[in-house]
Amino acid sequence: MKKIIHLISFFFIVAIAVPGFAQEVEKKNEFSPGWAVGVKLTTLGPGIEFIKSFNEYISLRLGGSYYKFKYEFSLEDDISTINKSFTTFGSINLTADVNFLSFMHFTGGFMYNLTSLELEAIPKDEYYIGEIELTEETVGSIYYGVAPNKICPYAGLGFGRSISRSKVVSFTCDLGVVYHGSPKVNLDANGMVSPTASEEQRQLLEDNIKGYRFYPVLNFQLSFRFL
Amino acid sequence: MNAMKTITRITVQILLFLLIAFTLIMSFHACQKIENPTKGVKLIVNYDILKTNINVRFFDAATGESIGMSDGENVDVNITGESASAVIDIAGESGKTYKSGGGYMTLYLNPNVEFHPSPDNPVRFTLVAQHEGYLQASRSMTITEEGDYFVDIPMIKSELPPEGVVIVKETEIGVVIQGEIKEDISLETENSEVLVFIPEGTVIKDENGNTLNGYLNIEITHFDNTNDHALSAFPGGLLSSLQKDGKTEKGVFYTAGFVAIEITDKVGKIAKTFEGNPFSLQLKVPEQTYNPLTSTYVNSGDGLAAHSFDPDEGLWNFEQQLNLDLTENGLVVNAQLNHLSYWNFGWFFGNTCDMGVDLLFTGNQSGCECVNVKGIMRKSEDDTFLRFVNMEVCKDEPVTIQNAPEGLPVYIEWENSDCSSFYIDPASNPLYINNMCDNQQYDVPLMNGSNQTTAVSIEITARCASYPDVEVNPTFGFWFREADATCWRYAFMYNGKADICDVEIGGDYVIGAYYENNWNEWQVTVTGSEYALINMELPDGVCNTLFD
Numbered sequence: 008m009k010k011i012i013h014l015i016s017f018f019f020i021v022a023i024a025v026p027g028f029a030q031e032v033e034k035k036n037e038f039s040p041g042w043a044v045g046v047k048l049t050t051l052g053p054g055i056e057f058i059k060s061f062n063e064y065i066s067l068r069l070g071g072s073y074y075k076f077k078y079e080f081s082l083e084d085d086i087s088t089i090n091k092s093f094t095t096f097g098s099i100n101l102t103a104d105v106n107f108l109s110f111m112h113f114t115g116g117f118m119y120n121l122t123s124l125e126l127e128a129i130p131k132d133e134y135y136i137g138e139i140e141l142t143e144e145t146v147g148s149i150y151y152g153v154a155p156n157k158i159c160p161y162a163g164l165g166f167g168r169s170i171s172r173s174k175v176v177s178f179t180c181d182l183g184v185v186y187h188g189s190p191k192v193n194l195d196a197n198g199m200v201s202p203t204a205s206e207e208q209r210q211l212l213e214d215n216i217k218g219y220r221f222y223p224v225l226n227f228q229l230s231f232r233f234l
Numbered sequence: 235m236n237a238m239k240t241i242t243r244i245t246v247q248i249l250l251f252l253l254i255a256f257t258l259i260m261s262f263h264a265c266q267k268i269e270n271p272t273k274g275v276k277l278i279v280n281y282d283i284l285k286t287n288i289n290v291r292f293f294d295a296a297t298g299e300s301i302g303m304s305d306g307e308n309v310d311v312n313i314t315g316e317s318a319s320a321v322i323d324i325a326g327e328s329g330k331t332y333k334s335g336g337g338y339m340t341l342y343l344n345p346n347v348e349f350h351p352s353p354d355n356p357v358r359f360t361l362v363a364q365h366e367g368y369l370q371a372s373r374s375m376t377i378t379e380e381g382d383y384f385v386d387i388p389m390i391k392s393e394l395p396p397e398g399v400v401i402v403k404e405t406e407i408g409v410v411i412q413g414e415i416k417e418d419i420s421l422e423t424e425n426s427e428v429l430v431f432i433p434e435g436t437v438i439k440d441e442n443g444n445t446l447n448g449y450l451n452i453e454i455t456h457f458d459n460t461n462d463h464a465l466s467a468f469p470g471g472l473l474s475s476l477q478k479d480g481k482t483e484k485g486v487f488y489t490a491g492f493v494a495i496e497i498t499d500k501v502g503k504i505a506k507t508f509e510g511n512p513f514s515l516q517l518k519v520p521e522q523t524y525n526p527l528t529s530t531y532v533n534s535g536d537g538l539a540a541h542s543f544d545p546d547e548g549l550w551n552f553e554q555q556l557n558l559d560l561t562e563n564g565l566v567v568n569a570q571l572n573h574l575s576y577w578n579f580g581w582f583f584g585n586t587c588d589m590g591v592d593l594l595f596t597g598n599q600s601g602c603e604c605v606n607v608k609g610i611m612r613k614s615e616d617d618t619f620l621r622f623v624n625m626e627v628c629k630d631e632p633v634t635i636q637n638a639p640e641g642l643p644v645y646i647e648w649e650n651s652d653c654s655s656f657y658i659d660p661a662s663n664p665l666y667i668n669n670m671c672d673n674q675q676y677d678v679p680l681m682n683g684s685n686q687t688t689a690v691s692i693e694i695t696a697r698c699a700s701y702p703d704v705e706v707n708p709t710f711g712f713w714f715r716e717a718d719a720t721c722w723r724y725a726f727m728y729n730g731k732a733d734i735c736d737v738e739i740g741g742d743y744v745i746g747a748y749y750e751n752n753w754n755e756w757q758v759t760v761t762g763s764e765y766a767l768i769n770m771e772l773p774d775g776v777c778n779t780l781f782d
Binding site: 107136162164201 | 274283284
């Protein structure tokens with residue numbers, strides 16, 4: 008909490024004291040509207056972006072990012088399981104930058120959220136009750152999926168520029184947040200464990216994570232102006 | 235003008251600051267760790283892997299009471315036969331001695347694929363039951379499809395045999411030295427149904443080849459072939475298999491009478507074989523005994539066979555061909571035998587089919603999905619007992635008679651008991667069937683004699699204390715009766731849900747269940763139509779079975 012207060016104080020000072028200096032810097036570099044394409048690395052995965060600047064204060068960004076990875080791990084217990092995790096990060100974003108300083112901008116807009124988390128637990132081996140063999144198919148598997156809302160508002164603060172005022176290369180670092188609402192849970196199961204996927208349990212899982220409505224976005228982007 | 239510009243600039247800066255602050259705060263807030271997303275969530279398991287239940291009841295043939303219901307005694311049961319390894323208890327264990335509880339026992343078929351019952355892969359085995367003071371009893375079964383099966387096994391108490399069974403006992407008779415009998419021994423039942431003669435010089439040994447010594451205790455039991463109680467105790471059941479000339483045949487026993495002989499010495503060694511001389515056995519055959527070869531009652535000169543029973547295999551063996559003689563004692567058969575077992579004298583006739591006719595129970599079952607029906611199947615030729623009929627019949631689902639006699643006209647006398655308000659329409663009782671293997675379906679109208687009863691739904695979830703995050707939806711059979719009645723009715727819980735029908739609101743009932751070799755009872759009063767028992771704690775033994 009202290010760190011947040013210190014950071015806010017720093018930006019307050021910057022917001023109040025620096026504009027005059029920024030204006031002087033801006034006069035030195037002339038602005039021309041243009042187009043740029045950027046490559047980015049974000050907490051929603053790597054991606055590309057197209058940027059259009061309209062004036063030295065406003066530019067529009069259209070882009071996307073995507074990353075999916077699979078992770079498998081074993082749990083050794085009375086029923087040993089293989090757990091497969093499929094995590095997807097991604098979005099298609101349409102945002103607008105408001106450059107209130109030459110080296111800082113505020114970004115706002117919307118994202119089509121492709122992020123999801125899927126987990127499947129499968130028995131690792133046969134399981135025996137006496138001489139009764141319970142195969143993996145008999146025991147069954149459990150599938151757990153979490154997905155946020157698809158259309159999500161985004162707000163962020165950036166350092167640098169997403170499109171250079173008049174040069175070719177620009178760099179920006181953005182810190183923002185996506186509001187994705189309470190995530191929706193999908194629960195499914197088969198075999199002996201099929202009743203685990205009851206509506207009551209699904210609702211309980213959803214209630215457990217309903218407070219997690221925001222997702223942090225950290226974006227590093229290098230843009231190349233082509234017009 | 236300048237003042238306005240300044241105010242505007244400051245306002246914008248403040249708004250900007252607030253926006254920045256909000257964005258930063260929410261960004262950091264979004265970085266919070268997700269705490270325990272699965273809190274309160276349980277692993278819920280359907281324990282419905284056992285698809286074939288064999289519900290057995292052992293009862294005293296004379297009194298009808300379940301053995302052990304009042305005194306907590308257990309009947310010991312072993313499984314023999316070609317598919318013995320397919321039979322398990324709820325712990326999934328085969329090949330051991332199982333124990334009944336309250337006269338009841340439930341065994342199962344192993345659901346592993348190699349034991350899956352089908353017409354192409356029938357599961358055949360014999361239940362062999364033993365209990366102190368009772369004669370050994372057995373029942374052979376053939377199962378060709380998954381489901382619930384009910385077996386009633388009467389047991390003969392030596393001290394109190396039922397009508398139709400005669401027992402004679404002599405203790406401390408004869409002189410036996412190193413197995414050799416030093417004087418003739420003769421014993422017969424009260425009305426000369428059976429006469430046993432062991433000549434001097436005969437050497438008697440047990441099944442391990444050890445000689446008997448000292449004196450002998452002899453018990454002879456005769457089973458009257460015209461009496462239901464006696465016929466219901468026929469080892470393995472009258473629909474059976476016979477080993478003859480190296481081949482196994484399936485068919486029906488027509489018995490002229492059967493005998494059990496037990497001989498022990500002073501230290502309890504049980505006689506099995508006779509060497510040097512065979513022992514003689516004479517069996518009196520009632521005149522009203524039906525001969526399937528001549529299709530009439532027996533006469534002097536009729537041929538019949540002697541069969542012995544092997545409880546380890548659950549099979550009868552052909553021993554020798556004999557003839558009926560007419561003596562001053564009536565019609566008799568005389569045999570020279572060299573080992574002890576159950577001995578049957580009669581005919582093994584016809585054939586059986588693994589899957590017989592279908593019975594479809596129709597009519598208004600008043601909310602009952604399934605009801606239990608019982609009866610006795612008799613041969614039409616001589617009205618003698620063939621087998622008990624005991625089945626759970628469900629609405630619109632035909633029940634196939636398993637292991638049925640082929641080409642043998644029979645009829646089923648349905649039992650209308652005080653246990654249930656359901657009864658078979660008298661117009662269809664008895665039900666006549668000319669050929670139990672003709673692939674036909676017979677409709678049996680079921681009537682409901684009471685409109686005061688209703689159905690009750692029960693829901694149970696169970697758990698083990700040592701695994702609080704796991705819930706089990708149990709699947710098992712249980713029994714219930716009215717508090718002041720003695721007869722039990724069967725019900726089945728599937729994945730934690732059961733419907734019990736034909737009960738009265740406000741009535742007092744007893745629920746009984748068999749597990750862990752014990753019979754357990756609970757008293758309940760029916761006050762509503764729905765009951766839920768959540769987080770019922772399972773016994774440690776069951777939990778150890780599931781999770782260890």
